[in-house]
Amino acid sequence: MGEEVAQYNGAYKVTEGLWEKWGDKRLIDTPISEAAFSGLAIGASALGIRPVVEMMFMSFSYVAIDQLFNNASFCRYMSGGLMNIPIVVRGPANGGTNVGATHSHTPENMVANHPGLKVVCPSNAYDAKGLMKAAIRDNDPVFVMENTLLYGEKWDVPEEEYIVELGVANILKEGSDLTIVSHGRCAMISLQAAKTLEEKHGISVEVVDLRSIRPLDEETILRSVKKTHRALLVEENKPYCGVDAQISHIIQLKAFDYLDAPVHRVSAIDAPQIYAKELENWQIPNEERIIEMALKCLA
Amino acid sequence: MANSDFVKATLMATTKKKTAAPAKKSTTKSAKSTNFATAPINKSLTKEAKIALYRTIVGIRRFEERSLRAYNQGKIGGFLHLYIGQEAVATGIVSLMEENDHIITAYRDHGHALAVGMSMNECMAEMYGKHTGCSKGKGGSMHFFAPDKNYWGGHGIVAGQTPLGAGLAFALKYKGLKGCALAFLGDGAVNQGSFMETLNLASLWNIPVVFVIENNGYSMGTSLKRSSAEENLAHRADGFDMEWEVCNGHDVFEVREVANRAMTRAREEHKPFLLEIRTYRYRGHSVADANHEKYRTKEEIEEYKRTKDPVNVIKQQLLADGTLTEDEAKKIDQEKKDEAEASAKFADESPVAPRSEIQTDVYWEVDNDSESKLKGTYFFND
Numbered sequence: 173m174g175e176e177v178a179q180y181n182g183a184y185k186v187t188e189g190l191w192e193k194w195g196d197k198r199l200i201d202t203p204i205s206e207a208a209f210s211g212l213a214i215g216a217s218a219l220g221i222r223p224v225v226e227m228m229f230m231s232f233s234y235v236a237i238d239q240l241f242n243n244a245s246f247c248r249y250m251s252g253g254l255m256n257i258p259i260v261v262r263g264p265a266n267g268g269t270n271v272g273a274t275h276s277h278t279p280e281n282m283v284a285n286h287p288g289l290k291v292v293c294p295s296n297a298y299d300a301k302g303l304m305k306a307a308i309r310d311n312d313p314v315f316v317m318e319n320t321l322l323y324g325e326k327w328d329v330p331e332e333e334y335i336v337e338l339g340v341a342n343i344l345k346e347g348s349d350l351t352i353v354s355h356g357r358c359a360m361i362s363l364q365a366a367k368t369l370e371e372k373h374g375i376s377v378e379v380v381d382l383r384s385i386r387p388l389d390e391e392t393i394l395r396s397v398k399k400t401h402r403a404l405l406v407e408e409n410k411p412y413c414g415v416d417a418q419i420s421h422i423i424q425l426k427a428f429d430y431l432d433a434p435v436h437r438v439s440a441i442d443a444p445q446i447y448a449k450e451l452e453n454w455q456i457p458n459e460e461r462i463i464e465m466a467l468k469c470l471a
Numbered sequence: 472m473a474n475s476d477f478v479k480a481t482l483m484a485t486t487k488k489k490t491a492a493p494a495k496k497s498t499t500k501s502a503k504s505t506n507f508a509t510a511p512i513n514k515s516l517t518k519e520a521k522i523a524l525y526r527t528i529v530g531i532r533r534f535e536e537r538s539l540r541a542y543n544q545g546k547i548g549g550f551l552h553l554y555i556g557q558e559a560v561a562t563g564i565v566s567l568m569e570e571n572d573h574i575i576t577a578y579r580d581h582g583h584a585l586a587v588g589m590s591m592n593e594c595m596a597e598m599y600g601k602h603t604g605c606s607k608g609k610g611g612s613m614h615f616f617a618p619d620k621n622y623w624g625g626h627g628i629v630a631g632q633t634p635l636g637a638g639l640a641f642a643l644k645y646k647g648l649k650g651c652a653l654a655f656l657g658d659g660a661v662n663q664g665s666f667m668e669t670l671n672l673a674s675l676w677n678i679p680v681v682f683v684i685e686n687n688g689y690s691m692g693t694s695l696k697r698s699s700a701e702e703n704l705a706h707r708a709d710g711f712d713m714e715w716e717v718c719n720g721h722d723v724f725e726v727r728e729v730a731n732r733a734m735t736r737a738r739e740e741h742k743p744f745l746l747e748i749r750t751y752r753y754r755g756h757s758v759a760d761a762n763h764e765k766y767r768t769k770e771e772i773e774e775y776k777r778t779k780d781p782v783n784v785i786k787q788q789l790l791a792d793g794t795l796t797e798d799e800a801k802k803i804d805q806e807k808k809d810e811a812e813a814s815a816k817f818a819d820e821s822p823v824a825p826r827s828e829i830q831t832d833v834y835w836e837v838d839n840d841s842e843s844k845l846k847g848t849y850f851f852n853d
């Protein structure tokens with residue numbers, strides 16, 4: 173359910189072909205009424221159906237915040253566990269496409285700040301499929317944060333059924349000198365930076381792709397940091413109260429004695445998203461900024 | 472799927488009003504045959520003023536055509552929502568603005584911007600993401616601003632500008648100024664909660680705001696029929712005890728005649744008004760909308776262009792009443808093409824803002840090096 177998901181095949185073609193296959197009952201085009209249709213999905217889920225709500229951009233979920241952050245997240249709690257909200261809210265949440273501040277939000281931190289909600293950020297097609305299946309089967313509200321820049325990438329994905337469990341991080345690359353923890357498209361950029369660091373600087377970098385922000389795989393993060401003794405956290409969020417602020421806290425609390433350097437970060441430059449392409453590409457993490465910070469962390 | 476009778480519906484758009492004011496029993500035919508150019512508000516126009524209307528309409532058209540080329544060349548990024556086909560709406564309404572009138576609109580904002588007198592240069596440069604743009608390259612196509620011209624943007628979130636429009640009007644009344652605010656939105660935007668909440672507030676508090684629904688028949692790929700249960704969008708005003716009217720948007724004189732009533736009423740009586748203007752967009756929702764001949768027919772688009780093209784309609788009117796000659800019209804057209812071309816050159820040659828600009832214009836205190844000394848940390852850098 174969402175804007176242009178059925179007859180138009182989705183603004184970004186994510187739902188392409190589904191309307192032809194499943195028809196009006198299961199693919200529903202909505203008016204531009206995010207508050208109403210996400211609230212409606214929450215209500216419908218109470219009777220056991222499993223709505224998947226598309227936000228054309230996650231940025232547009234901001235007009236539905238009461239429904240999502242009050243109703244979806246707290247109904248279970250306030251009913252003392254009598255009510256479940258098994259909905260999925262999915263859509264792109266990224267910058268890097270010069271569409272300006274109102275269309276470039278990455279609200280996984282805000283979602284994670286609401287106990288009762290779950291949130292995942294797939295960095296590749298394999299995870300996108302596996303996490304989506306897990307999200308739909310999950311009995312709680314799950315946000316799936318996608319990325320329009322990744323829509324254009326190609327990966328091999330098995331036809332057969334598989335699930336990527338929530339709360340399990342993925343080690344994209346093993347290494348011994350530095351751990352980079354990242355999620356979403358930034359994990360892919362971090363992987364690229366790790367390769368460059370290895371080739372040009374002889375530094376062995378381990379890249380942990382969180383996949384799931386809440387629940388969070390603390391164990392994998394800590395195991396990696398205890399091995400490499402250094403951590404660089406990379407995310408597209410703005411720094412203040414970003415996901416990595418929490419991860420940094422976890423690392424200093426639980427792996428303090430293992431650290432050979434302070435935990436370092438690369439996040440978006442702290443300002444509303446700028447429109448101009450060249451500047452936005454600098455504002456959000458890029459390979460150059462990651463490498464620069466990795467070298468600082470290792471210095 | 473195509474909203475093929477949209478064109479028919481616009482032909483039938485009758486001018487209606489709810490109140491006691493002299494009831495105009497416009498029928499299909501009379502609406503079509505009414506010569507709005509002879510209505511009092513238009514009759515009083517000087518030759519120069521009429522030519523100015525033409526210049527604005529042509530200017531918007533040529534500017535946007537040029538921006539489309541720039542977009543296709545990769546000079547403009549992000550989204551580009553073209554106003555082509557709707558030019559007479561903003562032009563007509565803005566031409567009625569007085570000193571204390573204010574205007575705000577959504578992301579399809581180039582027409583309104585040029586109509587209030589923003590330069591092609593600053594607008595084109597903004598789309599190119601250059602420092603010389605109206606917002607220094609920070610906002611882009613959807614976010615043009617010119618407060619010095621009472622133009623409060625360019626807003627990207629559907630209907631998000633509508634309460635702001637009411638706020639502008641609230642402030643006018645609060646300050647005791649005689650004026651009105653114009654809040655534009657689309658036919659899809661009417662289904663946002665923020666708009667419906669605003670209608671109620673505006674009426675409840677007697678706020679001098681004129682809401683202008685530019686009904687172009689579609690919100691992205693969704694026809695009006697598929698998005699609104701009540702297709703007569705203006706009727707929603709009834710639920711809030713608010714005045715409304717419906718008119719066509721291809722004839723700038725019709726737009727002026729009807730909008731003048733709404734704006735005068737707002738200014739004089741501090742009452743809100745809901746105007747629904749039937750118009751049409753020729754291009755896709757944005758340039759990236761490759762589907763736009765799938766959810767509507769080519770014939771539908773061609774039919775509107777043939778019978779109701781706002782550039783052509785005003786041109787024929789001005790030729791017929793002797794305001795313009797064919798040669799003069801051509802000359803204006805060429806001037807506007809040249810101006811648009813020059814703006815593209817200006818934008819292309821302008822510099823991008825330095826990286827340090829990313830963190831300016833966020834907080835007043837920081838930008839102004841506030842006397843009170845900054846306390847606390849404003850920015851959190853890695």
Ligand SMILES: Cc1ncc(C[n+]2csc(CCOP(=O)(O)OP(=O)(O)O)c2C)c(N)n1
Nearest residue numbers: 232579627628629657658659660689690691
């Ligand atoms: C809250 C919100 N939801 C969705 C969008 C995406 N979106 C942008 S424009 C648009 C269609 C709006 O149509 P309409 O109001 O008719 O205006 P038009 O584009 O025809 O001028 C949509 C769905 C958005 N910008 N904001």
Ligand SMILES: [Mg+2]
Nearest residue numbers: 657658689690
């Ligand atoms: Mg529309």
